[in-house]
Amino acid sequence: MLDLLVAGGLVVDGDGRPAYPADVGVRGDRVVAVGPLPHAGAHRRIDATGLTVCPGLIDPHSHSDWSILGNPTAQSTIRQGVTTEVVGNCGVTYAPLGPASRIAAAAALRGFGYDGPVDWRSFGDLLDRVASIRTSQNLAWYVGHSALRDAAGVGTGTPTAEQLAAMAELLAEAMDAGALGMSSGLEYGSGRSAGTDELVALAAVLRTRGGRYASHIRNRDAALGDAVEEFFTVARAAGGRAQLSHLNVRHDTGAGPDAWGRAVERLVAERSGGTDVLADMTPYADGIGMATGLLPPWLLADGPAEAAALLGDPDVRRRLRHDCDRYWRFVHRGQWDRVTLQASPATPELEGLSFPEIARRLGGDEWDAYFDVLAAAGPDLAHVQLLARLFTDEHVGEAIRHPLFCLGVDAYTSRIDGPLAARSRHPLFFAGHVHYLTHHVRDKGTLTLETAVHKMTAMVADHFGLPGRGRLRTGSFADIVVFDLPRLRETATTRAPHAYPVGVPYVVVNGTLVVDEGSHTEATPGRYLARQH
Structure with a gap:
C-alpha cells in the first residue's frame, strides 16, 4: 500500500x-x-x-535564511513549488555572531518578522534554532564571509593575523556543522573591505573540508573582468567547487558591450578545464540590493550609527554626491527613477515609492531623499533595502538560456500578511519561480519546459551535492x-x-x-x- x-x-x-x-x-x-x-x-x-x-524546485540562490525564523511555513516559496532553498548567500548570514553583530542581527530579524531571542552565537547554534521551529521546505546553508568578519571584530578594517585566524576557526566550525561552504558579498558591507589574500586564506579551510565558494563578486560593470578573475583565484584556492552568483551586467553602468560575453567565456573555459563551477540568473529585470552598497568605506568605518549621524552634515552630503559612484552606478547618470525603496525600518511610510516620489514628499532631490532615508535609519542603516530595474529583458533572456546557468530568484520567502508583507513589495517574492514557467517557458519560449525544470531541479541538486533531490x-x-x-x-x-x-x-x-x-x-x-x- x-x-x-x-x-x-x-x-x-x-x-x-x-x-x-x-x-x-x-x-x-x-x-x-x-x-x-x-x-x-x-x-x-x-x-x-x-x-x-x-x-520540487530548488532555488540555488536564496536569502530565505533572513526570513525563515519569521516565516517557517515558507508561504510565498512553497506555494510556488519550491521544496529546497540554498541559503546564506552574498556573505550575509545571521551567524556566527559577536557582541556587536548580535545586536545588529536582532534588529534585522525583527524587520523580517522574528521577535524571538537572538541567543545563538555559532553557526551550528543558529541551525539548531531553525530546526527547533521546523520549516516547510528543506534548507542547505552557506556561512557568510561578512558574518565571519563581523563576529571576529574585523568590521570594515583589515584583519590582523589573530582576527584572520579567528575567522578561519569560525568557518571551520560552520563547516563541521554541515555548511556547504562560504559565500562572499564583495560590493557592500564589511565584505567589500576584504582583499583577495584574505579570501584565499579562508578558501584553504574550504579546500580541507570539501566545501564550496559562492560569491556576489566585486563588480558587475566596468571592472567585471577583474572581478571574475578574482572569483576564480579564490575558487581554485577552495579546491575548484564554486558558484558565481547572479552573473549579469547592470544596464548602463559602464560595462563594455561584450563584457558579459567575455565573462561567460571565462566561465565556460574554467568549467571545461575541470572547475566545478556554475552561475545563476534571476527571472526579472528587477532586483533587490543593499542601500549601503552605494556608500564609500570611509563613511562606514565607524559603524552604521556613526555613518547615519554623519549624514546630517551638509558637507558630508556634498562629498558623498561625488564619492558614491559604486554598486548601482546608473544613479550617477541621473536614473533614480529606476530605484524604489524596498525596506526601511525608520520610514516604512515611504516603502514602495520611487526615489523621485520620495524626493517630492521630502523636498530636495533624489540624493537628498537617499541620504534622508539612511540618516533616519540610524543604527539600522545597513538594513535599508532598495529594488531597481537592473537589467534589460534581452540580457535576462540570454543568461537564462545559457547551459551553465541555473535558475534562482535572489529573494527570500515571504507572506501576504505581517511584517514580511510590508517589505516584500514586488512579484519577485511571490511569483519569481513561477515566472520562469509562465513567462520564459509558456509565453516567450526562452526555454523548453524540460530544460527549465532541469535548471531548477537536478542541475542544482547535482552541483550543490544534494543527493536524492x-x-x-x-x-x-x-x-x-x-x-x-x-x-x-x-x-x-x-x-x-x-x-x-x-x-x-x-x-x-x-x-x-x-x-x-x-x-x-x-x-x-x-x-x-x-x-x-
Missing part, C-alpha cells in the same frame, strides 16, 4: 528528457515507483490528469510539485504584489503534502541538508 499516489500526470523528471505520462508512487519520504501503476492502492490518491508533475525516480526523496501549466498564473503584480500564484495545487516535501488543493496544510516536514562529506 502506497502512502501517496500521484496518478495520470505528465512527468518532467528533472533530467531534461522529454515529458512522459506516468504515475508516481510514494511511501514514507521516498518515491518508490514512477510508471504505470493502474492497480496500486494508496492512502491518498491525487488525480493529476492534465497536470504536470516534476521534482532534484529528480523524480525510484529511490529519490519525495519532493514533488504538481502544476497546471496552461492555467498557471502570477497573480502578484507591481501594483498589487501580495498574492500567491494560481495553478500549483499540490506540493509534497519529504513525502508530506504541504500544499493540498492549493491550500497550505501548515505542515513543516523540511530538513537541514548538510554538506555531504
